Amino acid sequence: MKPLFVLLLSTAWTLSAAQHYYQGLMDYLENRLLAIEDRMLLWHDESHRHHTEMKDLRKLAAEAVDTLKNHHGSLAKNLEGAAARVDRIEREMDFVESQTSPRACANTADKVVEQGAWGLQESRGEAEDEEWEEISSTVSDCVEIISGIRSVKILKRVGSPKGMWTRDPRSSKVYVFNGTSGDTVYQFSSVRDFSGSPGVEGSKPFRLPSEWAGPGSAVYNDYLYYVKQEADTDVQVVKYDLLAGEETETAIFPVESRATVYDLNPETVADLAADDEGLWLLYAPSDSEPSISLAKMDAATLDIEQIWDTRCPRENAEAAFVVCGTVYVVYNTRLASRSRVQCVFDVNDMVVSEEAPLLYFPRRYGAHASLKYNPEEKQLYGWDDGYQIIYRLTMKRKLLA
The missing domain is CATH 2.120.10 (Neuraminidase)
Structure with missing residues (x-):
């Protein structure tokens, strides 16, 4: 009878230790999952922030490109006007020379x-x-x-x-x-x-x-x-x-x-x-x-x-x-x-x-x-x-x- 009691006691102790071990393992895994979820939430927030900043940057770049295009168009028109004025001045100089020079x-x-x-x-x-x-x-x-x-x-x-x-x-x-x-x-x-x-x-x-x-x-x-x-x-x-x-x-x-x-x-x-x-x-x-x-x-x-x-x-x-x-x-x-x-x-x-x-x-x-x-x-x-x-x-x- 005594050996059987010892066996049951040993078995109960073993089961208790195993239960304690698996409970600790479950707690560890749960903590790791919670940490991963926190990291995923942080990554999601960072990704959302970067996405928002990229959209803002794209918008600023598009506005800058439009501004540059407008400046380029204005500069091209100014250059065309300057070229036309130079040609007109040259023609006027030739006209003045033809009028003031002797025959x-x-x-x-x-x-x-x-x-x-x-x-x-x-x-x-x-x-x-x-x-x-x-x-x-x-x-x-x-x-x-x-x-x-x-x-x-x-x-x-x-x-x-x-x-x-x-x-x-x-x-x-x-x-x-x-x-x-x-x-x-x-x-x-x-x-x-x-x-x-x-x-x-x-x-x-x-x-x-x-x-x-x-x-x-x-x-x-x-x-x-x-x-x-x-x-x-x-x-x-x-x-x-x-x-x-x-x-x-x-x-x-x-x-x-x-x-x-x-x-x-x-x-x-x-x-x-x-x-x-x-x-x-x-x-x-x-x-x-x-x-x-x-x-x-x-x-x-x-x-x-x-x-x-x-x-x-x-x-x-x-x-x-x-x-x-x-x-x-x-x-x-x-x-x-x-x-x-x-x-x-x-x-x-x-x-x-x-x-x-x-x-x-x-x-x-x-x-x-x-x-x-x-x-x-x-x-x-x-x-x-x-x-x-x-x-x-x-x-x-x-x-x-």
């Missing part, structure tokens, strides 16, 4: 061409009331300086964005150099023939004995002068007889092969110019030289007579020309805008700084690849993004410094 000179050979659509006054229908004044083309004392641009004529568009065209003062023939290098030159009998021809058809093309490099050639008294350079060889100036069709003189010029005279037109190795006083060459002695140099050349022998440092910077220069011994350097920007004469150098020291013209070209298509002066007509022949343009100049006498 330019012209020759009877070009009257038919000029009556087509010349310049700013004719665009207002006033050309029919005018008669062009004919004067002698010889400048005896050569003491003139440019005072302004009288009018502009966009003749046509032929060929590449860069090139050169010019007219021989002696024969009135027109020569077209398409591109920045080649051995072919297109010759027309007159500006009128060139203007009326489709492209270069109707021209008299001829091939040179060597390729010309850059749009820096010049035509002077039935001779063509052009720059020759092959690979990294020396720069040469070649004289070509247009009547005989043969090369007559060649001169090596002290220019580094990699140097270019104009920063905005690196294809121009050197630039030849002809005016009332003869033949000139604009060049850069080396690529490290910051300014443009000028050389007076003997048109017959190509000998160098004298050299000057113009102190006109090469940076942002696009072209230059020489009138009566005075160099006019034309500048622009990388993003082509309105070309302007910003540096003037006179070899005779007759132009004082106060007299130098602040000359702006009417805004056209891009930047000039070349500008060639014709001393007989007092006109510039420009090549601008493939367009052939004639600028008629007004002149005044130089003042002694």
Whole structure:
């Protein structure tokens, strides 16, 4: 009987211990579940808060974007208005220049061409009331300086964005150099023939004995002068007889092969110019030289007579020309805008700084690849993004410094 009592007592104790153990386990699990529920409630509250903040942020961002769009629209309208005002100011400047400048000179050979659509006054229908004044083309004392641009004529568009065209003062023939290098030159009998021809058809093309490099050639008294350079060889100036069709003189010029005279037109190795006083060459002695140099050349022998440092910077220069011994350097920007004469150098020291013209070209298509002066007509022949343009100049006498 006693052993049975002990057994029952042991069993009861074991059951009590097991019940106590499972009760503790249940309490632990219940506490853990309560903790998890609390964490879930906290996460839910945090998630709701973040969701609300995100909605508010989205709303603020949408409002900011709308505000920026409104500001962008207003800025775009302001820029359009500013561009329109700038264009209007440029047109007004051109109009004032055309009204205040003295009458330019012209020759009877070009009257038919000029009556087509010349310049700013004719665009207002006033050309029919005018008669062009004919004067002698010889400048005896050569003491003139440019005072302004009288009018502009966009003749046509032929060929590449860069090139050169010019007219021989002696024969009135027109020569077209398409591109920045080649051995072919297109010759027309007159500006009128060139203007009326489709492209270069109707021209008299001829091939040179060597390729010309850059749009820096010049035509002077039935001779063509052009720059020759092959690979990294020396720069040469070649004289070509247009009547005989043969090369007559060649001169090596002290220019580094990699140097270019104009920063905005690196294809121009050197630039030849002809005016009332003869033949000139604009060049850069080396690529490290910051300014443009000028050389007076003997048109017959190509000998160098004298050299000057113009102190006109090469940076942002696009072209230059020489009138009566005075160099006019034309500048622009990388993003082509309105070309302007910003540096003037006179070899005779007759132009004082106060007299130098602040000359702006009417805004056209891009930047000039070349500008060639014709001393007989007092006109510039420009090549601008493939367009052939004639600028008629007004002149005044130089003042002694």
